[in-house]
Amino acid sequence: MASVGQALTDSRNASERAHFVLIPLMAQGHTIPMTDMARLLAEHGAQVSFITTPVNASRMAGFINHAVATGLTIQFVKLHFPAVEFGLPDGCENADMIQSIDLFKNLMEACAALREPLTAYLRQQSPSPSCIISDVAHWWTAGIAREFGIPRLTFNGFCGFASLVRYIIVRDNLLEHVEDENELINFPGFPTPLQLTKERCPGSLYVCGLEQIRKNIYEEEIKSTGVVMNSFQELEALYIESFEQITGKKVWTVGPMCLCNQDINTMAERGNKASMDEAQCLQWLDSMKPGSVTFISFGSLACTAPQQLTELGLGLEASKKPFVWVIKAGDKFPQVEEWLAEGFEERVKDRGLIIRGWAPQVLILWHKAIGCFMTHCGWNSTIESICAGVPMITWPHFADQFVNERLVVDVLKTGVEVGVKAVTQWGHEQKEVTVTRDAVEIAVSKLMDEGEAAEEMRMRAKEFGVKARKALEEGGSSYNNINLLIQEMGNKANASG
Template sequence: MTFASDAVAGNQKNSGRAHFVLVPLMAQGHTIPMTDMARLLAEHGAQVSFITTPVNASRMAEFINCIGAIGLPIQFVKLHFPATEFGLPDGCENVDMIKSKDLFKNFIEACAALREPLTAHLRAQIPPPSCIISDMTHWWTADIARELGTPRLTFSGFCGFSSLVRYIIIRDNLLEKVEDENELINFPGFPTPLELPKARCPGNLSVHGLDQIRKNIYEEEIRCSGVVMNTFHDLEDLYIDSFEQISGKKVWTVGPMCLCNQDSKTVAARGNNASMDEAQCIQLLDSMKPGSVIFVSFGSLACTAPHQVVELGLGLEASKKPFIWVIKAGDKFPEVEKWLAEGFEERVKDRGIIIRGWAPQIMILWHQAIGGFMTHCGWNSTIEGICAGVPMITWPHFAEQFLNERLVVDVLRTGVEVGVKGVTQWGDEQKEARVTRDDVEIAVSKLMDQGEAADEMRMRARDFGLKATKALKKGGSSSNNIDLLIQEMGRKTSG
C-alpha cells in the first residue's frame, strides 16, 4: 500500500513539470543528500516524487512538514517495507537498525521487493516520470525505468575522486586476486599518483551472499543513462572529467547539495533527536573565540569502541584546545558514560562540550568559533566541512573514506591525517585502539596552532568554501547543471 504526503495538492496542476523520482538507500548518509537533491530540483522547477517507507518518513517528519509549508512540489511516497518477510525485525527499515552486517543482504533484498508496488504507483502518476535517480545499490530500479521508458541515473554519494577509483577497481577486477590485505593497489588510468592497500579500498567489505547483488549493481551501472554527484566542478574537475572519459557516462555535478538546507528548520529535520538543542549549542559556541574550537564527529554508522573513545578523549584533553565532541558508542555506551563520569567531563567542563547522539552538524561547522573538524571522512561530512571553509583532521573508518582522506590531504591540502593504523569495517567490533591519545594531540596541534603551514591550510579551506557557495548560486556550475538536467530529462519525456 502506498501513501502520499500533502506536499503536492494534486498531480494535475504540476502536469507541465519535468517529474523526477528519487529512490535513496535507507541509510542516513544516503538519504540526507537525496532530500537535499529533492529540494534543489523542486526549487529549480521540477516535480519530485521521493520514495521512502513509514519508519524513514517518521524520521523525516520535520523535513516533510517544512517542505509542505514552503509549498515545494515534492511528493513523499511511503511504501510498505517487507522487513519480516525477509528475515528482518519488524520495523527494521534503515541500515542503522540492522544488528548484524550478515543481515545486510536481507535488507537489500527487501528493498528490491519494492519494485512492483513502486512500478504500480508510478504508472498512475500524471505527469509520468521523466527520470529515475536511484542509489546505485537499487539496481532493480533500472527494470522499472526500462518498463516505463524513462532514463535512470545513479547516485552513490561518492565524490568524483572516489567514484573514479571505484570504477577502475570494478572495471579491472583489481581486488579479486589480491589475498594480502596490505598489498598496495595501483589504479590504471587514474590521473594523479595514488596507491592504497587493499584493505583501504572501496568494495572490500566482506558480507556473505552479496556476490550476485554486486554483479547486478555493476551491470546496471554500466547501462545507466548517467551519474549524479554531490560535488562541484571547481573542487575536483580533473577527476570528474576523467570519470566521464573513462566511463563514457555523463556526470551531473549538482553539489554541494547541503547548502540548500541551511535554514534552521530544515537543518534540524535532517537528523534525529539531539541531546542538546541548537540554542544551547549556539550559546556555548558564542562564548568561545573565533576559530578556536575543534569539532569532532564520526557520522551515523561508525560506532567507536569504548577504549578508542577514551584515547580520543584523553588526546583532546591533552591538546588544551576547546572542543565539541559528538559521542556514539552503540550498545556499549554505558561504558563510555562511566568513564566520562569518573572525572573527564569535570576536568574539561570549561572548554569541552560533549553531545550524545545526533548533533546539528551544519550549524556547528558554520559557527565562527569552529577552527577545525575531526571527521570520519564520509563524503557528506567532508563536503559539509568544505562548504564551511573549515580545515580537517581525517580519521577514516571504512568504505571510500580512505579515498576521501587522500583527496582532502593530498589534493585539496586542507587537512592532516590523525594516523589511522587499521581499518574498522562497518559491522565489525574494534578490538584495539587504532589511534593513540598522542596521535590525537599531535594532529590537533598541527591543525589548530599558528604557523605558515597551518595558516596556508586555513586559507585554502576558506577559498574552497567560497567556491562551494558560488557553485550553487544562480549562474554557478552546479546551479546551471541542475537547470540543464531538468531541461534534458524533460525533453526526453516529451520527445
Template structure:
C-alpha cells in the same frame, strides 16, 4: 531560482538507499530540484519517514512540490523484525543482505504508485547505486534512470578502475600498496582500505547487479562540484562514457537554521543551547569531533579520544552517538572527563545539527571519519580537517583531503574499523597521536595558516558553484535533459 515557470514540470522520482548518510543528500537533492520548479516524489518507508518527519513538515510549510511516499517494507518475509527498515539498525552482514532483498521487493508497489500518477507522469528516476532494482522499474516505465553516486569524483574514479581493471585479483596481501593503473597521477591504494562494493560472501549477485545497472544508467548524479576536482570529474566521465551531473554542495540550498536542524534524526540536544555555547567561544578556536551516523566507537577508543582532547587543551565540541553503548559513555564521563573540561568542552549525546555547527564562526577544525557528506560540508564551510577514516571509500577521501586539496592532517589510521568489526579487531588510535594531530591542525604555524587559507578558498568556490556556477548550470541542464526524453510509446 525557479526557471520552469513557463515550461512543463518534470517529475523526478528519488529512491535513496535507506541509511542516513545516503538519505540526507537525496533529501537535499529533492529540495534543490523542487526549488528549480520540478515535481519530486521521494520514496521511503514508514519507519524511515518517521525519522525525517521535521523535513517532511518543513517541505509542506514551504509549499514545495515534494511528495514523500512511504511504501511498506516487507520485513517479515526476509526474516527481519517489523520496523527494521534502515541499515543503521542492523550490525550483521546477513541482516544487511536481507534488507537489500526487502528493498528490491518495493519494485511492484513503486510501479503501481507511479502508474497511478495520471496528472504527474514520472519523467526520470534518480536512485542510489545501492538500489539497482530501480533500473528495471525505469525500463518498465520507459523513463531514464540516473544513478546517484554518493562518492566524490576522485573516489568514484578510483572505485571504477579498481573494479573494472580487477586491480586486486592476484594480490595476496590486503595491505600491499598497488599503483592504480590509468589514474591521472601516481596513486597507491591497498585492498584493505578500498571500497568493497558489497564484495563479502553472499553479496556476489547483489554486487554484480550494482555494476550492471551502473553500466546501463543514463547518467550519474553526484553531490560534488566541478571546481573542487575538475581533473577527476573529467576522467571519471570519460571512464564511464556517460554524463556526470555534479550538483553539490546540495546542502547549501538549505542553509537556514530550521533546514539545518531538520537534516537528520530528531535532535537529542537543543540546537539553541549548542549555538549559545558556540557563541561563547572565540572565533576559529573550536575543534568539532564527529564520526558520522554509521560508525561505532569502542570504549577503549572513546577513552583515548577523551584523553587526547584533554591533553591538547583546545576547545572542542564532541558528538558521541546515542547508539554507542550507553554504559560505555557513562563510564567514560563518570571518570571526571566532562567535569575537567567543562570550561572549554561540550559533549553532545546523540544527533547534532552538523551543518549548523560547521558554519559557525567559532569553528576552527573538524575531526571527521571522512564520509563524503561530512567532507563536503567541511570543505564548503572552509573548515580544515583531521582525517580519521573508518571504512568504505573514506580512506580515498582522506587522500583527497590531505594530499590533493591539502586542507587536512591525517591522525594516522591504518586499518578499517567497520561497524561489524569485533572489539578485539579494532586498532586503537592512541591519545598522544590525537593530541599531536589536534595541535598541528589548530596551531598557529605557517603550515596551519596555509591550510586555513586553502580551506577558505574552497569555501568560496563551493558557494560560487551553487550561486550561478557549475552546479547551478548542471541542475538546469539536468532538467532540460529530462524534458527532452519522451516516454516510449510501447510502455505508456
C-alpha cells in the same frame, strides 16, 4: 536560430514536463543528500516523487513539513516495507537499524521487493515519470526505467575522486586476487598518483550472500544513462572529467547539496533528535574565541570502541584546546559514560563540550568558533566541512572514507591525517586502539597552533568554502547543471510523449 524567448519557453516547457522519481538507499548518509536533491530539483521547476517507507518518512518529518509549507512540488510516496517477510524485525527499514551486518542482504532483498508496488504507483501518475534517479545499489530500478522507456541516472553519495577509484576497482576486478590486506594497489587510468591498500579501498568489505547483488548492481550501472554527484566542478574537475572519459557517461554535478537546506539543516529536522538543546550548544560556542574550537564527530554508522574513545579524549585533554566532542558508542556507551564520570568531564568542563548521540553538525560547523573538524571522512561530512570553510583532521573508518582522506590531504590540501593504523569496518567491532593520544594531540596542534602551514591550510579551506557557495548561486556551475538536467530530461519526456 531560435529566439531567446523561444529558448526560454522551451526550457520552461521542459521543466513542466520533467518528473523525477528519486529512490534513495535506506541509510541516513544516502537519504539525506537525496532529500537535498529533491528540494533543488523542485526549486528549479521540476516535479519530484520521493520514494520512501513509513519509518524513513517519520525520520524526515521536518523536511516533509517544510516542503508542504513552502509549496514545493515534491510528492512523498510511502511504500510498505516488507521487513518481516525478508527476515528482518518489524519496522527495521534502515541500515542503521539492522542488528548484524549479515542482515544487510535481507535489507537489500526487501528493498528490491518494492519494485512491483512502485511500478503500480508510477503507472497512475500524471505526468508520467521522465527520469529515475536511484541509488546505485537499487539495481532493480533499472527494470522500471526500461518498462517506462525513461533514463535511469545513478547516485551513490561519493565524490568524483572516490567514484573513479570505485569504478576502476570494479571494472578491473582489482581486489579479487589480492590476498595481503596491506599490499599497495595502483589504479590504472587514474589521472594522479594514488596507492591504497586493499582494506582501505571502497568495496573491500565482504558480506556473505551479496555476490549476485553486487554483480547486478555493476551490470545495471554500466547500462545507466548517467550519474548525479553531490560535488561541484571547481572542487575536483580533473577527476569528474576523467570519470566521464573512462565510463563514457555524463556526470551531473549538482552540489554541494547540503547548502540548499541550510535553513532547515538541524539534526532534529533531518530526522534525528539532537541530544542537546541547540540553543545550549550555540551559547557555549558563543563564549569561545573565533577559530579556537575543534569539533569531533564520526557520523551515523561508526561506533568507536570504548578504549579508543578514551585515548581520543585524553589526546584532546592534552592538547589544551577547546573542543566539542560528539560521542556515539552504541551498546558500549555505559563503559564510556563510566570513564567520563571518573573525572574526565570535570577536568575539561571549562573548555570541552560533550554531546552524547546526535548533534546539530551543520549548525556547529558554520559557527565562527570552530577552527577544525576531526571527521570520519564520510562524503556528507567532508563536503559540509568544505562548504563551511573548515580544515579537517582525517580519521577514516571504512568504505570511501580512506579515499576521501587522500582527496582532502593530498589534493585539496585542507587537512591533516591523525594517523589511523587499521580499518574499522562497518558492522565489525573495533578490537584495538589504532590512534594514540599523542597522535591526537599532534594533529590538533598542527591545525590549531599558529604557523605558516596551518594558516595556509585555513586559507585554502576558506577559498573552497567560497567556491562551494558560488557553485549553487544563480549562474554557478551546479546551478546551471541542475537547469540543464531538468531541461534534458524534460525534453526527453516531450519527445517520447
